[in-house]
Amino acid sequence: MPKRQATKVQKTRIQSHNEALILDAALEVFSAYGYRGATVDQIATKCGLSKPNLLYYFKRKEDIYTAVLERTLALWLAPLQALDPDKDPIDELTRYISAKLDLTFARPEASKLFANEILHGAPHVAPFLIGPLKELVTAKSKVIRNWVSQGKIRDVEPEHLIFAIWSVTQHYADFGVQVEAVLGTKPNAAKVKTAVTDLLLGGVKVQNAK
Amino acid sequence: MPKRQATKVQKTRIQSHNEALILDAALEVFSAYGYRGATVDQIATKCGLSKPNLLYYFKRKEDIYTAVLERTLALWLAPLQALDPDKDPIDELTRYISAKLDLTFARPEASKLFANEILHGAPHVAPFLIGPLKELVTAKSKVIRNWVSQGKIRDVEPEHLIFAIWSVTQHYADFGVQVEAVLGTKPNAAKVKTAVTDLLLGGVKVQNAK
DNA sequence: ACGACTCTTGACCATTTGATCAAGAATTAA
DNA sequence: TTAATTCTTGATCAAATGGTCAAGAGTCGT
Numbered sequence: 001m002p003k004r005q006a007t008k009v010q011k012t013r014i015q016s017h018n019e020a021l022i023l024d025a026a027l028e029v030f031s032a033y034g035y036r037g038a039t040v041d042q043i044a045t046k047c048g049l050s051k052p053n054l055l056y057y058f059k060r061k062e063d064i065y066t067a068v069l070e071r072t073l074a075l076w077l078a079p080l081q082a083l084d085p086d087k088d089p090i091d092e093l094t095r096y097i098s099a100k101l102d103l104t105f106a107r108p109e110a111s112k113l114f115a116n117e118i119l120h121g122a123p124h125v126a127p128f129l130i131g132p133l134k135e136l137v138t139a140k141s142k143v144i145r146n147w148v149s150q151g152k153i154r155d156v157e158p159e160h161l162i163f164a165i166w167s168v169t170q171h172y173a174d175f176g177v178q179v180e181a182v183l184g185t186k187p188n189a190a191k192v193k194t195a196v197t198d199l200l201l202g203g204v205k206v207q208n209a210k
Numbered sequence: 211m212p213k214r215q216a217t218k219v220q221k222t223r224i225q226s227h228n229e230a231l232i233l234d235a236a237l238e239v240f241s242a243y244g245y246r247g248a249t250v251d252q253i254a255t256k257c258g259l260s261k262p263n264l265l266y267y268f269k270r271k272e273d274i275y276t277a278v279l280e281r282t283l284a285l286w287l288a289p290l291q292a293l294d295p296d297k298d299p300i301d302e303l304t305r306y307i308s309a310k311l312d313l314t315f316a317r318p319e320a321s322k323l324f325a326n327e328i329l330h331g332a333p334h335v336a337p338f339l340i341g342p343l344k345e346l347v348t349a350k351s352k353v354i355r356n357w358v359s360q361g362k363i364r365d366v367e368p369e370h371l372i373f374a375i376w377s378v379t380q381h382y383a384d385f386g387v388q389v390e391a392v393l394g395t396k397p398n399a400a401k402v403k404t405a406v407t408d409l410l411l412g413g414v415k416v417q418n419a420k
Numbered sequence: 421a422c423g424a425c426t427c428t429t430g431a432c433c434a435t436t437t438g439a440t441c442a443a444g445a446a447t448t449a450a
Numbered sequence: 451t452t453a454a455t456t457c458t459t460g461a462t463c464a465a466a467t468g469g470t471c472a473a474g475a476g477t478c479g480t
Contacts, residue, residue, distance in 0.1 A: 014447080014457070034330065037246035040438065052440080053458050061438060090415060112329055115384070119322055119329070120244065122387045129391035137392045153414050159393060160405040161414065164378045167385070171377035174325070177332045181339035182347045183369060195370040203413025204303060204363050204371065224427070224477085250468065262470080263428050271468065 019057055021047040026068045031109035034116050035065055066124055069117060072110045073128055075103065080162070083140050089147040090201060093165075097197050100169035105189045111173035137162055168196055229267055231257040236278045241319035244326050245275055276334055279327060282320045283338055285313065290372070293350050299357040300411060303375075307407050310379035315399045321383035347372055378406055 011019075025047035029038045040061050044054040058064045079099035083092050104111055117125055141158035148155050172179055172192060180186050221229075235257035239248045250271050254264040268274040289309035293302050314321055327335055351368035358365050382389055382402060390396055 012447090012456070018457090032330065034244050034246060034326075036244060037330070039436085041436095050459055051438090052460085055439065056457070056459095059439085093414060115325075115329055116244075118385050118388050119325055120242065120247070122391070126387075126391065129388055130394075133388075134392045134394065151416065154412055154416055156409055156414055157401075157405040160402065161409060163381055163385075163389060164374075164406070164409055167377040167381035168374045171373055175328050175373075175377070177336075178328050178339055178343075179373060181332070181336065182344050184340075184344065191367075192370065195367040196374070199366055199371060199374055199410075199413070201414045202364055202417070203409070203415075204366055204411045205300060205413075206361065206364055207412070207417030222426070222477090228427090249466080251466095260429055261468090262430085265469065266427070269469085 015057070018047075018049065018053075022049070022054060022057060022064065023068050023071060026064045027072075027109050027113060030065060030068060031112040031116065034120070040064075069113065069124055072107075072114055073125065075107070075110060076114065077132065077136060079103065080136055080140055083143060085143045085146065089144075089152045093153075093201065094197055097165055097169060097200060098193060100165060101172070101189070101193050101196065104169050104173040105192075108173035108176060111170050115170065115174040164200065168200065225267070228257075228259065228263075231259070232264060232267060232274065233278050233281060236274045237282075237319050237323060240275060240278060241322040241326065244330070250274075279323065279334055282317075282324055283335065285317070285320060286324065287342065287346060289313070290346055290350055293353060295353045295356065299354075299362045303363075303411065304407055307375055307379060307410060308403060310375060311382070311399070311403050311406065314379050314383040315402075318383035318386060321380050325380065325384040374410065378410065 022043065025043045026038075029042045029046060032038075033042075040054060041051055043064065044051045047054075054064075058067065079096055082099070083096055117123075122129055137159060140162065144153070144156070144158035144161060147153045148158075172187060232253065235253045236248075239252045239256060242248075243252075250264060251261055253274065254261045257264075264274075268277065289306055292309070293306055327333075332339055347369060350372065354363070354366070354368035354371060357363045358368075382397060
């Protein structure tokens with residue numbers, strides 16, 4: 001009878017602590033340099049561990065990457081999931097855009113990590129895209145289509161509306177350098193929120209022009 | 211007196227031909243794998259040259275990268291430059307969105323190359339961003355602001371409208387894998403164009419609702 | 421045909437980097 | 451305290467990769 005679990009099932013205090021350190025550091029490094037651009041040494045240095053020690057917790061570089069990537073996927077689904085068919089469409093969309101922008105400004109590295117992954121053909125998250133993500137979009141598109149047929153919102157293409165919300169909101173993280181360069185200053189989160197929300201919901205055209 | 215030019219000034223037939231081959235191959239490889247992810251060998255193989263031969267035309271990997279990157283920057287400015295203050299705003303914006311989407315579908319690799327560069331902090335194009343790009347955006351923002359003050363379009367934030375057009379249009383190239391996965395099929399360019407244009411110009415809200 | 425120049429390549433080098441391993445240090449349950 | 455287990459690391463390796471070089475092949479104007 002072994003003194004400890006024969007098959008490891010519970011994490012040590014040190015283990016949880018170091019794994020968290022590693023994933024935090026890995027997010028920063030991977031999002032800044034991409035998968036190939038990042039080195040295990042960089043990550044190890046950033047979290048104050050030696051390279052062999054880091055590889056004691058994650059056998060391969062790719063394991064670190066998939067671990068940190070998976071941690072962000074959940075974050076991605078949550079806001080869209082919250083879209084409520086029974087509440088006011090404009091309120092719901094406003095809240096969705098707001099939540100996405102909050103994420104963008106609070107966790108730009110997470111957004112960049114995901115963007116990099118997709119940009120390079122989604123080699124690690126293809127199943128996520130054609131599985132849970134597609135399902136969720138399909139479901140919520142139905143909700144939006146309902147709003148349209150009830151005359152509560154204009155006749156938009158739901159999938160493309162969702163793409164638009166994704167791209168515009170994430171733009172402020174993924175293309176943050178460009179935004180800052182063009183504006184000449186870091187954008188103000190609140191201003192961005194009103195500008196983006198107003199634009200997506202209200203459009204450009206003067207609609208009441210007689 | 212030398213038989214040929216002492217300082218090389220004119221390109222050989224073979225030279226122009228091979229440089230073009232290289233840049234085409236480099237665009238594909240860099241856009242697919244990023245700067246660090248791409249290898250000189252990959253590019254050489256793709257264009258049917260040996261690695262040393264390729265390095266005969268471009269001394270360093272970085273030289274290939276900057277060359278192919280520069281070739282795309284001009285492409286980027288043109289459509290926005292064409293925005294005409296004296297014509298109808300809606301027509302002009304429609305044309306701009308249309309031109310951007312044409313680029314997206316015709317040259318997705320160019321879009322991805324640029325996206326990757328910005329995503330990683332724009333190490334090679336920072337001067338372009340704070341120089342010509344910023345100037346152009348500032349100038350065209352004035353145009354848009356004029357349209358607003360003349361009541362020809364809604365009161366939008368010009369810079370953020372431009373960001374929105376950029377992000378939404380480029381999304382179909384940069385996040386193409388995701389778009390295709392979610393839709394279950396390659397998107398139809400014409401459909402995307404009407405959906406995106408209608409959304410950005412008309413918004414989501416039913417404006418005439420009494 | 422000839423000589424000068426351009427183009428091409430096999431072999432090679434130095435560095436980077438992901439990964440291993442054996443041995444020692446620290447931790448933990450009894 | 452003790453012994454099993456977990457944690458840590460210096461040294462090291464093999465592969466990948468950017469880049470070099472000398473020598474030969476091809477091209478071109480005359």
